[in-house]
Amino acid sequence: MATRVGKYTIRMDNPPSIIGFAAVGSKMESEGPLAQNFDLLCPDSTLGEQTWEKAESRLQKDAVNTALSKCQLSPPDIDVIFAGDLLNQCIGSTYGLRDLGIPFVGLYGACSTMAESLSMASLFIEGKMACRTLAVTSSHFCSAERQFRFPLEYGGVRTPTAQWTATASGAAVVGEKVSPPYVRQVCLGCIEDLGIKDANNMGAAMAPAAAKTIQRFFEDTYTNADNYDLILTGDLGTVGSDLMIQLLEKENYQVRAKHKDCGMMLYDLNNQDVGAGGSGCGCSASVLCSTILPQIKNAQLNDVLFIATGALLSPTSVQQGESIPGIAHLVHLSSREK
Amino acid sequence: MIIMALTPKDYEQMNKKASPPTKSYLTIPMAFLIGGLICTLGQFLTNLYTMLGLVKEIASASTSITLIFLAALLTGLNVFDNIAKVAGAGTLVPITGFSNAVAAPALEFKSEGLILGVGAKMFTIAGPVIVYGTVASVIYGIILYVFKLY
Amino acid sequence: MEVFMEYLKAFLVGGLFCAVGQVLIDYTKLTPARILVSYVVAGVLLGALGVYKPLVEFAGAGATVPLTGFGYLLSTGVKKAVAEKGLIGVLTGGLTASSAGITAAILFGLIVALVFKPKDKS
Numbered sequence: 001m002a003t004r005v006g007k008y009t010i011r012m013d014n015p016p017s018i019i020g021f022a023a024v025g026s027k028m029e030s031e032g033p034l035a036q037n038f039d040l041l042c043p044d045s046t047l048g049e050q051t052w053e054k055a056e057s058r059l060q061k062d063a064v065n066t067a068l069s070k071c072q073l074s075p076p077d078i079d080v081i082f083a084g085d086l087l088n089q090c091i092g093s094t095y096g097l098r099d100l101g102i103p104f105v106g107l108y109g110a111c112s113t114m115a116e117s118l119s120m121a122s123l124f125i126e127g128k129m130a131c132r133t134l135a136v137t138s139s140h141f142c143s144a145e146r147q148f149r150f151p152l153e154y155g156g157v158r159t160p161t162a163q164w165t166a167t168a169s170g171a172a173v174v175g176e177k178v179s180p181p182y183v184r185q186v187c188l189g190c191i192e193d194l195g196i197k198d199a200n201n202m203g204a205a206m207a208p209a210a211a212k213t214i215q216r217f218f219e220d221t222y223t224n225a226d227n228y229d230l231i232l233t234g235d236l237g238t239v240g241s242d243l244m245i246q247l248l249e250k251e252n253y254q255v256r257a258k259h260k261d262c263g264m265m266l267y268d269l270n271n272q273d274v275g276a277g278g279s280g281c282g283c284s285a286s287v288l289c290s291t292i293l294p295q296i297k298n299a300q301l302n303d304v305l306f307i308a309t310g311a312l313l314s315p316t317s318v319q320q321g322e323s324i325p326g327i328a329h330l331v332h333l334s335s336r337e338k
Numbered sequence: 339m340i341i342m343a344l345t346p347k348d349y350e351q352m353n354k355k356a357s358p359p360t361k362s363y364l365t366i367p368m369a370f371l372i373g374g375l376i377c378t379l380g381q382f383l384t385n386l387y388t389m390l391g392l393v394k395e396i397a398s399a400s401t402s403i404t405l406i407f408l409a410a411l412l413t414g415l416n417v418f419d420n421i422a423k424v425a426g427a428g429t430l431v432p433i434t435g436f437s438n439a440v441a442a443p444a445l446e447f448k449s450e451g452l453i454l455g456v457g458a459k460m461f462t463i464a465g466p467v468i469v470y471g472t473v474a475s476v477i478y479g480i481i482l483y484v485f486k487l488y
Numbered sequence: 489m490e491v492f493m494e495y496l497k498a499f500l501v502g503g504l505f506c507a508v509g510q511v512l513i514d515y516t517k518l519t520p521a522r523i524l525v526s527y528v529v530a531g532v533l534l535g536a537l538g539v540y541k542p543l544v545e546f547a548g549a550g551a552t553v554p555l556t557g558f559g560y561l562l563s564t565g566v567k568k569a570v571a572e573k574g575l576i577g578v579l580t581g582g583l584t585a586s587s588a589g590i591t592a593a594i595l596f597g598l599i600v601a602l603v604f605k606p607k608d609k610s
Contacts, residue, residue, distance in 0.1 A: 362510075432555070437593050
């Protein structure tokens with residue numbers, strides 16, 4: 001059974017395994033430095049669908065099917081699926097997964113959803129409520145852009161702090177303990193808001209949440225950055241990463257040497273015009289499932305803290321001048337069960 | 339150890355330091371150059387239409403219509419946003435920016451149908467320009483009328 | 489030579505309007521939509537104050553093509569209509585003068601929406 005450690009952290013006493021995983025992406029991802037790690041890359045961002053929303057659903061469906069086939073499972077083998085995306089009412093997930101016939105739990109944690117869904121998927125296994133679960137999230141540049149910002153053809157100006165929503169999806173199948181990667185601990189974050197109002201600077205809005213969750217996890221487990229090989233944040237980008245490191249330094253935690261950010265890994269920030277880095281549910285999900293999980297599986301990385309971060313804003317709250325609340329959930333992944 | 343909680347004000351300071359500044363040494367000259375070129379094209383069109391025998395006012399209106407047409411066409415061809423990326427205010431401020439602001443949402447929201455998509459979303463960005471421009475002209479008109487300035 | 493000066497003036501004045509817009513984007517929190525609204529309202533105001541007309545005479549398209557020119561058009565329209573028709577001109581003048589531009593934007597916008605397909609950023 002899972003044990004609560006300190007105030008915020010949950011430890012798996014019988015750590016579940018991630019038995020299958022897959023990442024899919026599109027054109028920008030195929031031009032990025034992680035391209036060769038992806039399972040599927042479709043250079044046409046419509047994916048042959050009529051609307052951007054359908055294209056996003058397709059991404060998610062492809063990620064799930066690829067992850068399942070990689071571990072020789074089919075949809076009936078999955079007891080429950082935890083899924084989320086950025087679109088209103090989570091239609092990326094619901095339309096993408098409606099034909100699978102798997103009990104469905106829709107989640108919304110903005111770009112933090114992969115850590116949220118992976119936490120739930122692992123806890124359901126640990127609590128013996130399911131034998132196999134699936135966590136999946138997606139985002140699509142075009143569907144996000146038209147919902148949150150401007151039409152694609154509009155000649156608006158992007159500020160340098162703005163981030164690029166990844167057209168990608170990542171899926172992870174979780175089952176009982178067999179082999180690495182193991183999910184050892186999770187730490188669910190609180191909503192943090194330090195008053196950032198600029199929707200073009202979501203890294204800054206999310207950094208306090210990431211710093212807080214990491215700090216709480218370190219305090220609960222009496223560990224620090226030295227105990228881990230990699231501290232991987234979701235999509236803080238250059239600005240948010242810098243701020244998070246500074247915030248943790250104020251609390252006497254030095255993470256700079258161990259820190260990487262999915263948003264800064266997915267694209268070549270110097271040659272691809274993505275502003276401060278990638279973002280979106282699909283960014284952290286696809287980096288995790290394409291690049292990080294394989295490295296944990298073959299023990300190139302032993303202990304990884306995956307902290308997906310989300311900006312909990314809506315176009316309405318931005319127009320009403322509200323500040324942007326951030327959230328971050330942490331998942332401790334390991335090549336060792338203890 | 340007691341650490342003073344970080345206030346939003348402190349954090350805003352940190353954020354300002356961490357955020358890269360806009361490269362104004364590039365954006366402002368580019369806006370000047372491309373905006374200037376669009377106006378030069380406008381002048382060329384006005385001269386052309388005048389040469390073809392149109393009176394001044396109609397030549398000027400025809401110039402606007404031509405530029406609006408070109409901007410809408412380039413929007414449809416997916417070229418306008420690529421020019422705007424380097425031009426910034428250079429394509430935004432001329433009448434081309436207005437045309438793009440109408441055509442872009444009309445095209446983008448086609449997937450929501452001709453009425454509630456194209457028709458309703460057409461003025462989501464450009465609508466305020468017409469609303470406040472018209473109201474400003476009405477206020478000016480009232481002043482003209484009341485004080486008999488015409 | 490005279491034609492060259494005409495183009496040069498249009499280029500410089502038009503460019504200047506755009507450069508000011510870029511300064512507003514870079515150094516203030518004004519969004520592009522707010523800047524467009526400000527430009528049109530500023531055009532009406534400058535037209536009303538009689539400042540914009542000399543500028544149009546000086547710079548031609550350099551002053552009429554930027555959105556301030558659209559505002560100026562609204563102000564000249566309303567002035568003319570009030571003089572010709574009295575009170576009703578307050579309501580009809582602005583849009584009458586700018587109707588060609590607005591109708592063109594609606595028409596071409598609709599045609600573009602019908603003919604083309606939305607595409608990803610390239």
